[in-house]
Amino acid sequence: MMIEIRFHGRGGQGAVTAANLLVDAAILEGKYAQAFPHFGAERRGAPVVAFARISDKPIQVHSQITNPDIVVVLDPKIFELVNVVEGLKNNGILVANSRDKPIEVNVKTYCVNATKIAKDLNLVISGWPVVNTTMLGALVKASEIVSLDSIIEAIKRSFSGKLGEANAEAARRAYMETREC
Amino acid sequence: MAVETKEVKWKRLPLSSNYAIAYAVKDVDVDVVSAYPITPQTTVVEKISEFIANGELDAEMIHVESEHSALSAAVGASATGARAFTATASQGLELMHEILHIASGLRMPVVMSVATRALSAPISIWNDYSDLMNARDASWVTLIAGSAQEAYDSIIQAYRIAESPEVMLPVIVAYDGYIMSHTYEPVLVPEDNTVVREFAPKNFNRFRLDVDRPMTFGTIADPKWYYEFKYQQVVAMRNAYKKVKEVDEEYREVFGRGYGVIETCCLEDADIVLLTYGGIYGTFKEAIEKLRENGKKVGVARLRLWRPFPAEDIVKTLGGAKLVVVADRAISYGARISGPVALEVMSTFYGDPDAPMIMSVIVGIGQRTVTENTVAEIVDYSFRVLERGKAPRETLYWGVRGVSYE
Numbered sequence: 001m002m003i004e005i006r007f008h009g010r011g012g013q014g015a016v017t018a019a020n021l022l023v024d025a026a027i028l029e030g031k032y033a034q035a036f037p038h039f040g041a042e043r044r045g046a047p048v049v050a051f052a053r054i055s056d057k058p059i060q061v062h063s064q065i066t067n068p069d070i071v072v073v074l075d076p077k078i079f080e081l082v083n084v085v086e087g088l089k090n091n092g093i094l095v096a097n098s099r100d101k102p103i104e105v106n107v108k109t110y111c112v113n114a115t116k117i118a119k120d121l122n123l124v125i126s127g128w129p130v131v132n133t134t135m136l137g138a139l140v141k142a143s144e145i146v147s148l149d150s151i152i153e154a155i156k157r158s159f160s161g162k163l164g165e166a167n168a169e170a171a172r173r174a175y176m177e178t179r180e181c
Numbered sequence: 182m183a184v185e186t187k188e189v190k191w192k193r194l195p196l197s198s199n200y201a202i203a204y205a206v207k208d209v210d211v212d213v214v215s216a217y218p219i220t221p222q223t224t225v226v227e228k229i230s231e232f233i234a235n236g237e238l239d240a241e242m243i244h245v246e247s248e249h250s251a252l253s254a255a256v257g258a259s260a261t262g263a264r265a266f267t268a269t270a271s272q273g274l275e276l277m278h279e280i281l282h283i284a285s286g287l288r289m290p291v292v293m294s295v296a297t298r299a300l301s302a303p304i305s306i307w308n309d310y311s312d313l314m315n316a317r318d319a320s321w322v323t324l325i326a327g328s329a330q331e332a333y334d335s336i337i338q339a340y341r342i343a344e345s346p347e348v349m350l351p352v353i354v355a356y357d358g359y360i361m362s363h364t365y366e367p368v369l370v371p372e373d374n375t376v377v378r379e380f381a382p383k384n385f386n387r388f389r390l391d392v393d394r395p396m397t398f399g400t401i402a403d404p405k406w407y408y409e410f411k412y413q414q415v416v417a418m419r420n421a422y423k424k425v426k427e428v429d430e431e432y433r434e435v436f437g438r439g440y441g442v443i444e445t446c447c448l449e450d451a452d453i454v455l456l457t458y459g460g461i462y463g464t465f466k467e468a469i470e471k472l473r474e475n476g477k478k479v480g481v482a483r484l485r486l487w488r489p490f491p492a493e494d495i496v497k498t499l500g501g502a503k504l505v506v507v508a509d510r511a512i513s514y515g516a517r518i519s520g521p522v523a524l525e526v527m528s529t530f531y532g533d534p535d536a537p538m539i540m541s542v543i544v545g546i547g548q549r550t551v552t553e554n555t556v557a558e559i560v561d562y563s564f565r566v567l568e569r570g571k572a573p574r575e576t577l578y579w580g581v582r583g584v585s586y587e
Contacts, residue, residue: 020195020365027195027367035195036364060463062360063552 002055003145004065007135008084009074012044012125014132017158018072019050021136024154025146026054034059047075047082054145068092072139074131076115079103095142097131101181110142111181117173121166133167137174148175189376189436191369198361198460201329201368202268202294202354203228205336207238208374209381211292212263215243215254219273220306221358222296226268248273252280252293259289260398262389264340267291270358271298274312278319284351285320285414287398290343290384291351292336293321296362297459297510299547307548308358310459313487314511314521316353320414322421323488325458326356327444329366331485334438337381341428344384347420355487357460359548364460369438380435422489442486443498447473451480453563454499454537457508458484458522461544461551465508468556479560484522492529499526504538504567506559509576510545519543519576540566541576549580562586 005022009015019035026033034053051065067087072095078084079102085094088107096102097114118129133155140148151171156164196204202225206214214233216226232238241258245251248269255265269277274295284291297313299305313323322342326332332354339352356362371377388396402410425442433439446466448454457465462483469481482498484491499505509520518524523541530536542559545551559579566572578584 023365024195027193030193032367033195034364034366036359059366061467061553062357062364062460063464064550066552 002053002057002059003070003143004068005052005054005070005072005139005145006065006068007050007052007072007074008078008082009048009050009132010044010078011046011048012128013074014130015048015050015074018074018132018136019052021133021151021154021158022052022139022146023054024157025150028150028153029146031055031146032057032059038064047078070095070139070143070145072135073097073102074114074135076102093142095135095139095178097135097138098181108142109181110138110178112138112174112178114138114174117170117177121170121173123166123170134170134174137171138178140171141175141178148172190372192372193367193369195365196329196333196368197224197363197365198326198329198332198356199224199296199363200228201333202336203232204368204370205333206266207232208370208377209337209340210264210378210383211238211240211266213241213243213255213258213265214267215245215251215258215265216267216269217245217248217251217273219248219270221298221362222268222270222273222294224362225294225296248276249280252277252284252291255291255293256280256284256287256289259284259291260287260390262385262387262391264383265289265291266293268294268296270296271300271312274316275300278316281316281319281321283399286410288349288417289351290340290349292339292343293351293353294332294336295353295355296358297355298358305547308360309546309548310355310509310511313353313355314513317488317521320350320418321488322348322350322352322418322425323486324352324354324425325485325487326354326361327460327462327483327485329361329364329368330438331440332356332361333368333370334432334436334440337377338425338428338432340381342421342424344387345424346384346387348417348424349387350414350417350421355459361460376435380432418489422486422491425486440485441494442491443494444483444485445498446470446481448480448482448498448501450478451501452478452503452567453506453560454480454482454502454504455506455508455556455559456482456484456499456522456526457510458487459510461510464551464553465556468553468560471553472557472560477560477564479563487522490525490529495526495529496533499537500535502537504540504563504572506540506542506563508542508544508559510543512543512546517575523576538566538572540572543576543578544580555580
């Protein structure tokens with residue numbers, strides 16, 4: 001079975017890296033996976049999307065995802081700008097960086113205050129909290145598509161030393177704090 | 182040359198096609214890389230720079246001021262006997278165009294990767310195959326990969342093909358810009374690249390610049406001799422057809438993966454066969470497999486070798502169908518049939534009394550989205566054409582605003 005995921009964020013928040021790390025984790029588990037950015041000219045601060053597919057079988061399809069199973073939203077303000085649930089399957093899941101249910105939708109919604117976690121762990125670049133690894137912890141809690149251990153392993157392979165530790169801790173904390181909302 | 186089959190240990194890495202190509206360049210021990218950045222190719226050469234900087238690849242990186250210079254430097258390096266590589270896309274390939282012919286005319290076994298992209302104007306950084314198709318007549322052996330794994334494998338095969346004495350032509354390995362260049366997929370690369378280097382040893386036994394044996398390259402050829410030079414390229418291309426298959430078969434024996442010159446799915450008793458190329462084949466295949474489950478007699482094929490054109494294999498693969506639908510990703514403006522591969526397939530079947538009907542369709546221009554639904558719609562239309570018993574005599578421009586077909 002193939003799971004399709006769409007990440008929404010702003011240029012610079014690490015949505016593309018989140019998709020790549022998720023795929024790294026899936027590949028570590030021996031699964032098949034595919035990650036790709038929205039194919040465009042991305043700018044810092046502008047709304048961006050990134051995509052991932054995870055499957056038990058080789059993935060042949062090479063096209064953008066229009067009907068995702070899961071939508072992950074990195075930026076709490078983006079709900080006002082973008083219809084993040086566009087095309088989301090009826091039995092899909094929304095995972096949001098938000099204290100409370102961000103929008104009225106008929107899909108299972110999970111919330112976590114990822115901005116706070118990122119700030120607490122000093123995951124801040126040029127004044128911007130970078131919430132991608134935090135939101136991966138939330139995604140794993142909401143969906144169990146890969147294990148938390150695999151996500152942490154993938155994070156540590158990409159970021160070494162203290163930075164790796166802080167990002168791993170962010171995923172762990174989000175995993176603990178994420179709840180249905 | 183017989184190569185012993187050995188147990189190869191693999192690492193399974195998440196790589197984009199761009200990175201997969203960089204890994205192949207490292208593993209096949211390229212000596213000189215010259216390149217100029219252009220989207221969506223740039224990360225190929227960025228990754229190679231990293232490999233050189235951290236000592237994983239012993240090669241010279243030449244930063245040049247344009248793509249014209251990038252290929253010129255690669256040609257110069259190749260002339261000394263070095264294994265040379267460059268990478269480009271879109272306008273970069275256009276700027277190289279003059280040197281494309283010089284590389285092949287001088288018989289330099291340069292290998293180049295092309296992350297295919299639409300051409301300006303208007304500016305599009307997105308994918309189609311307009312750039313590659315413009316290089317059709319430049320006498321480069323041209324492979325089009327369909328996955329990151331195949332991109333990796335094809336670069337290694339490409340050096341074996343390019344440097345073989347009976348070919349001695351440059352090789353392009355093309356693949357979809359963005360749709361593949363920026364998509365991460367699992368790719369198997371060997372733990373120890375010795376096995377790759379043994380599979381593709383460098384051929385120093387060729388005409389090359391050597392101070393002990395002075396030689397001139399690129400002289401003038403007057404009307405008494407020019408034609409013979411060009412005919413030799415015709416022969417070399419013929420030889421390349423055989424060589425591409427041989428190398429691929431040998432690669433399969435050693436590494437357990439091979440692709441042939443045309444990949445196919447679901448051809449058995451198919452009335453209609455779609456033919457396309459590059460990464461969107463996966464999307465086509467997925468759609469066709471579902472249509473098969475619903476009892477539609479339809480198959481799909483992917484052209485992997487574009488130059489030399491594998492005419493015999495095209496006849497063998499597609500000859501049994503009633504209707505062949507060629508989905509091209511570039512436009513030859515002003516031609517009645519404007520799909521470059523469609524034209525080639527038609528000319529291959531010309532005069533054959535048992536030839537299938539052939540229909541030309543354009544998709545994915547400037548990366549207009551091609552989904553499984555798009556494929557299903559084309560198949561629907563194709564069955565109507567089959568019922569009518571007559572293929573349209575002009576190319577269909579699928580999915581463009583303001584145009585529809587009965």
